[in-house]
Amino acid sequence: MKKVSVSFTLNGDPVTAEVPAAWTLLRTLRENFEFTGAKExxxxxxxxxxxxxxxxxxVNSCIFPIPEIEGKSVVTIEGIADKDGNLHPLQKAFLDNNGVQCGFCTSGMIMSAKALLDKNHNPTEDEIRTSIAGNLCRCTGYVQIVEAIGMAAKK
Amino acid sequence: MSDHLYVGKSIPRTIEIDKVTGRAVYIDDFKRPGMLYGKILYSDYAHARIKSINIAKAEKLPGVRAVLTGRDVPDVRVGFLKDQSVLKKDVVRQFRDEVAAVAAISPDIAREAIDLIEVEYEELPAVFDPVEAMKEGAPLVHETDARGKPLRTNILPLPWRFQAGDIEQGRRESAFTVIDHVSTTWVNQCCMGPSGCIAEFDMNSNLTLYNQTNVIFGDKGRISEYFSQIGLKGKKIRIINPIVGGSFGTKLDTDIYEFICIQLALKTRRPVKILFDREEEFRALPPRQPARFTVEQGCDREGRLTFRKIEAILDNGAYTSWGATTPSVMMMPVSSLYRVPNIYYQATCVYTNNIYCQAMRGYGNPQASFAVETSMDTLAEKAGIDPAEFRMINRNQSGDLTPMRLKITSCGLEECITSVKEKIGWNDKKGKRNGRGVGIASLIHVAGGARVTLSDGHGIMVKVDEDGFVDVLESGTDQGQGSPTVISQIVAESLGVRPEDVSVIFGDTALCLWDAGTHASRHTFMAGNAAIMACEKAKKQILEMAAEYMPRMIKSDFKKMMKKDPEFVEPELDYSLISDPANLDIRDRKIFLKSDPSHPHFNMDINKVLRRGLHVGTGESRVIAAEAFYDPPTETLDRELKGNLSMTYAFGTTGVEVEVDRDTGEVKILQLVAAHDVGKAMNPTLLLGQVYGAVYTGVGYGLTEEMKLEKGKVMNPNFLDYKLLTAMDVIPIKPVIVEPGDEAGPYGAKGVGEPGLVPTAPAIANAIYDAIGVRIKDLPITPEKVLEAIKNSK
Structure with a gap:
């Protein structure tokens, strides 16, 4: 299998991975770096x-071809608490407001919400819902997730 | 009892912090040293004879460690009616039939090997419609039963027939009667976390199975039975739960992939993981069972129900899992939702060459409640009574003994109906037929365990260390319901510590005591009661220790103070008061004198006492540990299928306001009020999460979700074509929590996991009727069906 070498920034650290060219970013994160927070x-x-x-x-890392990550900056759920280990406001809000149930969708939900809040500090409910429109959840009915994102935005 | 510190409070889910930091270990993330990857080859036909299987190419592929077919494993039958084998040798009866399996050093190689297996089939006549399958001359799905006796019919030998009172008498007393034909279809549980397990044998052939089952002891029992038939009798089995990415029924039965994984591990002597992809989740897991109902009801002039007759036909699919027992749960709303004196109910499960079915949140209740609540509406209309009033007239009440012999203890149904009417604006909005309408439906469900196996118990162990930290060994499964938080609240409350002092270990058959499973909305009720019992014992041990050590510790403290300060005068105290454990209690980490909680000297931190009293030398050291087993005094169903199988029952009512677009057939939910009698909310925020989630699944059931099967094949095995609701589907839910408190529940709680789903779809259907005067009796109510119904009504 043809391999590629890619260098990128992962949660602030410079990293290099040599993985099969057909791999996705998700597989590289999970298998090469053992960051298993992002789920398939x-x-x-x-x-x-x-x-x-x-x-x-x-982005959906499961369909992101690994060669395209060269030179880019990737942030995963493992990289959003601060250096002292304090949770990101989104992580805290998800725990406080029951935005988590089984937790399988949670990493993706939080990352979609973070991408929104990084650009828009005061999103409307509609903007929040749009930001997680591509994140499915079977447990919560999204209600307390949307509320949690709103709570985190105010922090 | 309103002075609780933790129970009834919205304590955050901090105990589950791993789930927001990416550290929670699901089966996907779990690895064992030297682990291989298993993959399954499924059938290409709905019904066919296997003529030959050629595995030579697959076996030769480098990295492949095992290729198994039905010829390589013992021909042992598994499943509820023992009607299937693990790998199918001669005949396939559905598209998901497992024909061969591979273990390889990587998932890619395993997949490649599967593609190299050549199977030659001879197609057989198949049957896909349960009514057709019941007819004489229909192709037989099974030619013999489990014992090899020839079968002449596709009808399963399951006696789902229930009678109470006298239907004919009921008919005679009726002023109005209606008959409706109602149907529901396959829906997928759609757990976000795919299914999977890791099987690992040690060199003594003892098995450890890392598995997502939510019935760890049931799973162990079934595997043990399997072991005894494959030459592994006497070998030990340990089941360990990882974090489970949703269950919703899929983890109730032992699935075939688990047995296959065990066979691959046995063959290779290496740990083997099988992990489903999403397509397999749709194609190779048993979904919710489709059902067709004929429901007939009558009432007298005052609107009192006189009889209810329901006949159901269930498409069982090719094999039998728990799906075939959903009629037992259907019986609950059929016999006991509202007061009906005369009942007849019969459910027929029929083999077809469709995918086989099993449980999903609510079991058979959502299907049957859709039938009952559709009929309630048509009957109310015929009797000229307002649908909400009609339900109020017939509501269940505390003290009722239903025709199924369910003992109704606490019952908040009246309050649920009343608050739904008020909050939805019922009286102003109903009956307009202007494209907007309101609908209502209610539910009854088990909420205090469900004695479907001989033991409906839950065992729990509690131990307390010298720092006052509490470890709870809990045999339930954390599948997302919030039990780590709720159980820590209950333990903290009843032991006298704080929730953050409590750690809860779930799902390990080696560590935990027996539990009947985390299903039937039973976990908070059962584990909560067991936890209270165990904590009472542990607390007694701590208080005995305190009575022994506190007097000397206080005296010794005084001596120290006198040494430091010669002026200090030791107070005269009656130490006999704290030398009797009966006089002491613990609250918020403090041990204190019950008769004088603010006594300046007679109180002490729990960890101070524990540090002094636990490790003290020969003959006097001890541990604080207690176990409890709560098995409620309920009944299994008798021969007539009657019995009080739960300690208490949940009630609830959902009201929906919809707007129907007559041109597109689209249904928009303007508001949804979900009122639930929960006994007592242990954690209001978490409880709302159960209601919201269940309501969303119920809306999906009502409007969008269906597995499309074409001649037995699932045609929409992905999230693009299977319409799960997204965050863009805004459903304004107003929850109403009714808390009558239940005597049998832990701190008054009832189960709440499933109820929210149950009345949602019928309430929507009833609202659509109110909006446009067209009744749709077939789920899901898609725009196509709405348009068709409008067209037909003209």
């Missing part, structure tokens, strides 16, 4: 459980 819920970009932030935008 469908593998075809329909459920959003694999969402990470690439150069400021939320």
């Amino acid at each position: 819920g469908c593998g075809v970009g329909e459920c959003g459980a694999c969402t990470v932030i690439v150069d400021g935008d939320a």
